[in-house]
Amino acid sequence: MARTGCTCKPSLESNTVAGSASEAVLVGLGAIPGAWLRLKVVNHFQPMVPKKHWGTFIVNVMACFALGLVLALNETCASSTGITLLMGVGFFGSLSTFSTFAVELLNELRAGQALTAVVLALASIGAGLLASALGYGLGTHA
Numbered sequence: 001m002a003r004t005g006c007t008c009k010p011s012l013e014s015n016t017v018a019g020s021a022s023e024a025v026l027v028g029l030g031a032i033p034g035a036w037l038r039l040k041v042v043n044h045f046q047p048m049v050p051k052k053h054w055g056t057f058i059v060n061v062m063a064c065f066a067l068g069l070v071l072a073l074n075e076t077c078a079s080s081t082g083i084t085l086l087m088g089v090g091f092f093g094s095l096s097t098f099s100t101f102a103v104e105l106l107n108e109l110r111a112g113q114a115l116t117a118v119v120l121a122l123a124s125i126g127a128g129l130l131a132s133a134l135g136y137g138l139g140t141h142a
Contacts, residue, residue: 023085030090038095053104053120056097061127063096068132072139 041062042055070088074081101124108117 026082026085027090027093030086030092031094034091034094038097051104051108051116053101053108056100056104057120057124057127060096060098060101060124061131063092064128065131065135066095067092068135068137069139070135072136073142076140076142 038059041059042052045055045058046052067088070084070092074084074088105117105121108114108120
């Protein structure tokens with residue numbers, strides 16, 4: 001390959017690629033208790049609600065609120081990226097679960113419960129957006 005006389009200087013941005021070992025550790029340390037809490041909350045609500053998907057709904061909405069709060073605090077308080085990775089990506093990322101939500105919708109559709117699936121989908125998206133906005137709003141006024 002011919003050189004054109006330009007020297008290659010590494011950009012600071014190119015060195016900030018996510019995925020370093022320390023970032024992975026932060027995400028992992030946050031993910032373990034987040035996943036455990038999801039299991040506990042979903043299993044706790046299972047006997048109280050007619051379908052398990054409402055427990056998933058609860059953890060997803062909780063995670064939306066908390067993630068909105070963490071991201072707003074990160075922006076307004078100039079907190080470290082480490083907190084965002086630990087709490088935002090790790091803890092709240094593992095607390096919420098889009099894949100379970102999608103499979104639960106599929107199960108309702110396969111069972112012929114199209115109305116339940118539509119209500120669950122709309123309620124999840126609407127409540128998630130509202131919870132995120134409330135968390136973000138609270139964080140920007142902290």
